[in-house]
Amino acid sequence: MPAYPLFDDVHVKFGRQIASLQNKEFHKKMNGLIKAACKTEQTVSSFLTQLQLLIGEYMCNTDTKILVPNFDTIRYFLQELEEAVQHLPEVLVSSDQNLNIIKLHYRDVSVTLQRCNSAEYPWKVIASDLPNIPIFKDFEKNVTNLSVAKTKFIWQMEILEKAWKQLEEIDENCWVIDPLKPNKSHLYRRIHLSQSLSVTITIDPLNPIALPVIKFSGCDSEVKRQTDDVSNNIHKWDYDCSILENLKMLLNMYEFPEQQESMEEKKAIINNECGICFSDELPDKICNNKKCMRYFHSVCLSKWLQTDIGNQVVFNHIYGPCPYCKEKISCSIEH
C-alpha cells in the first residue's frame, strides 16, 4: 500500500521562536530524515515522531539557546486587548496575525497602530484617516494602552464631525475637482465654477463654520470678478448657515454647476495638464485669451516668463507672452 501523502518535495519550516535551530548540522540531519522517509515510504506521523526526537536531541546536546516566548508579556497583552475590546464597543478592533498591528475602526474611519517596545509610547500610529492637524499631533503621547487609544480616537472623531458634515454637504452639491476622491483626511475642496475658474476652500477643522481660506484659480478676468464679489459680500457671512450656503452668497450664485456626466466634458476639465511641465497636478492659471485658455501652474509659467527677454516685472508680478498663443499673460513670481 503506497504511503500518502508522498514525501517528494517536502519542506520543513520553523517558527521564529526556534529559528536558532536553523544551522547546518541540524539541517543535514533533517535532510537525512526526509530522504529516509522518501525511500521507506513512511507515514507522516512516524516522520514527525522522528523529527521530534531529532529536535529534542539537538536541543539537549547543543548549547544553543532556544527562545521561549515570554508568557507573561503575552498574558499581559491579551488582558489589555480584552479590556480594549470591551471598552467603547462601537469602535471595532482588528488585528494582524501576530497581534502586533491593531486597527481601530469607527464608522468609515480607521487608525492603525503598531506595538512597540517603548515603555513610554507602546503604540505607534502607522496609518490614519484623520487629517494631519497640529492639535492632533503626537497621537502616541499618553496612549498607555489600547483603551486609551480608543478613547482618544473617538474624541478626535467627535471634534471633526462638524467639519466633515460641512464638507459632505459641499461634496453632495458641488463638482469637486480636487481631491478626486475626497476622504476624511482632506480638509480642502477645489470646486469647479466654470471652464476657466475654480475655487479652493480650506476649512478650519476646529471652527468649521468660520470663513474658510478661499483661493481662486483660473484666468485673470474671472478671478478678479469673483474676488471682487467676495470682498463685496464678505461682511454678510452668516455663522448660522452652512459653508455651502455662505459660499453661494459670497459668489453670488444660486446653485453650483453640476458635475458633467459625459466623460469627455469631465476629461476636459479634470485632465487639464499644465502646458509647461505636462503634469496632471491641477494647474491654477488659465490663459486669458478665450481661443487659447491653456492651463499652467503659476510656478511653471513664472519660470518660463523669466527666461523671456521681453518680460516686464511689476512688483511681484511678471508679464510676458503665453507660451502657446503669445498673447500677454501674467502671474505672480514664484520660486
Place this chain on the structure above:
Amino acid sequence: MAATSPSKRRLQKELMSLIREPPPGVHVDGEMVGQNLTQWIVYMEGAKGTLYEGEQFQLQFKFSSKYPFDSPEVTFIGGNIPVHPHVYSNGHICLSILTEDWSPALSVQSICLSIISMLSSCTEKKRPSDNTLYVRTCNKNPKKTKWWYHGKKGIILYILYILCSY
C-alpha cells in the same frame, strides 16, 4: 518607474505619448530611451510624394536638465543626412523653433512634425550654400550657432559672424 525631476517627468510623458500615438512616419526606440531619458533617437521616414520619399533618417534629441525651459539639441545623425537647404552635412538643422523661437508649448512630437514639414516643402535637394564653411567652423552643439533664418542673406551674415568672432 520613479521619475524624479519635473523635466524627467515631462520627458517620460512625452515618450509614452510618442510611443502610443506617433505622427505618421515617425517612431522612437522606447527601450533605448527608457534607459536614458535625456538622449533620444527618433527614426523618421521621408513623406510620400515628396523629394525624400523612401528615405530613412535618424534624429538625435539631447535634453538638458532645464527642459522644457531650454530647447533640446536636435541633429540628424547616422549615414543618411537629408540633403536640404536648411540641413548641414554634419546634421545641424537651421530651424528657428530649435533656438530663439523655442517655447515649452513645443514638444518632441511637434518638433518632428516641423522637421517633416520642412523636408516636405523642399523643391530642390541641395545643401545650404555655406555648408563647407559652416561645417568646418561651427561648434559641435548647433544651439551655439547664431542663426539667421532669412533666406540667402544668411550666408553673408554667417560669414560676418564668424569673422567677428575671430
